[in-house]
Amino acid sequence: MSRLDSFIARMEAQRDCLNFLKDKIDRLPGPLIEVGLGNGRTYDHLRTLFPGRDIYVFERKVAAHPDCIPPDNRLFLGEARASIQLAARQLGATAALIHTDLGTGDHAANMAMGRWLGPALDMLAAPGSYILANQALDVARWQRLPEPPDVPKDRYFLYRVR
């Protein structure tokens, strides 16, 4: 399997998991959170799937397509670790959905990041909310859910917050 095959499978898993969560998230109050804007494609998917819903975005440095940049008052600019602390003080544990797609091709660095990222995001997650992540995150009150139908195993990681 080439890196192209693997990337397509990961993007499909991301999209299919978000679509699978649509009805569940519609039944929950609270904002959505996108960690890592990147080129803005997933942000665009979120705002298409959940029109009118508040979406807060964390991004180190915006380099997205101009059409896919969130309004200033929904954007936490800077290093995620510090911005998440700031957002937690501002928003509390209110988010209905957190999607995170941070990281690089460096597996060890991603694993190290996961150790602080899970507990940090937990400060933003409402009881009963959902977390969708591109890597496994280990948080005591998060229960891992099985992949939705037709989504291959371990491409994306879905949790429900107790």
Next chain:
Amino acid sequence: MSRLDSFIARMEAQRDCLNFLKDKIDRLPGPLIEVGLGNGRTYDHLRTLFPGRDIYVFERKVAAHPDCIPPDNRLFLGEARASIQLAARQLGATAALIHTDLGTGDHAANMAMGRWLGPALDMLAAPGSYILANQALDVARWQRLPEPPDVPKDRYFLYRVR
């Protein structure tokens, strides 16, 4: 359709077109050419699909995954317009396959680029070779081919060189 949906559809079309061309390219001599290395995923797909085959790559500035960087003697660094001229003098019209995925979200800029890119790539293309492009390219001796089965129309552009 969100930008995420659209991106996945484009990547699938790219991959499916390359796989469709596999048998045809195997029957042709000459190197393969990848215009725009990006993160190196498509380069990785090409070398997986065509093991042992010479693959020349054009890239303005390498920012690919370290595992997906071609050897120095297969890499034309710098602006594509100048490097393609240089490559044409070195390689002649010998390529069996040219894949190009240059461009940005700026449609007008991409269209302007297409006007010089097609004729430039034509200098590298062997008679009977194939061109696969992320945008329409208008070159007199290139015949547009229909999309392979299950590939949606106009996501990717496939040509055979007369």
